[in-house]
């Protein structure tokens with residue numbers, strides 16, 4: 024069985040998460056931070072802990088080795104969304120440089136954790152470059168898509184291209200629309216979640232036409248997120264294996280569309296850890312190695 028880090032749809036072997044206990048710390052911390060971080064309301068710490076434990080147990084039940092980030096870092100609630108701190112390629116991990124200023128210290132914490140786990144870091148976005156991991160997704164093993172939005176800038180994309188070197192044949196740059204403006208969380212993975220090598224979940228209304236055409240041109244079939252489920256993170260689904268997804272509960276129409284296409288959907292309850300912080304299952308996880316069946 025071939026393994027690669029350059030896939031968002033192969034079977035996940037190892038994944039990084041941060042528990043709600045480690046990221047949210049306690050009720051007082053939540054109370055001090057949620058409004059300044061732009062959360063629509065304050066997560067409930069007790070329920071968040073339960074949701075986080077169940078989410079991690081679900082990943083483990085799917086045969087995934089889960090690595091958990093340490094708690095003792097002076098970071099914010101947003102540090103639960105580990106995806107945004109790092110990008111992976113077959114040379115190792117590329118650390119991001121966050122577009123949201125309040126999250127600026129998260130990549131350094133990820134670097135320390137990776138060093139402890141002996142996971143190679145092959146580069147970091149630095150200086151004026153900005154990139155968040157939620158803006159990046161593998162379209163296939165040699166093609167990476169990166170959004171240009173409020174969290175990821177041209178200099179970040181330039182550095183990413185240089186760091187990837189011959190790991191890729193193509194970097195598809197996806198310019199994002201303004202939508203709800205700079206204070207909103209709007210990443211590539213807000214409108215695009217790979218499901219299999221020839222299937223993706225998308226929200227076409229907010230997709231640039233060239234990117235949509237590029238996916239269709241590669242033979243990738245697109246399933247539409249139900250419009251009323253956009254705000255409940257219907258578009259943010261984590262492929263744990265080809266056509267096997269983990270999704271936040273509360274997106275029944277989108278779930279039914281996926282199941283009709285032969286996709287298996289595992290739901291988790293994510294009102295506190297996902298909906299309130301606006302980060303779905305892809306944001307809550309940094310998958311590392313995946314295996315490909317061919």
Ligand SMILES: NC(=O)NCCC[C@H](N)C(=O)O
Pocket residue numbers: 060101104106107123126156157158208210212213300301302303305306
């Ligand atoms: N990849 C993602 O979509 N991450 C979600 C991050 C949510 C967090 N509240 C943020 O504003 O950065």
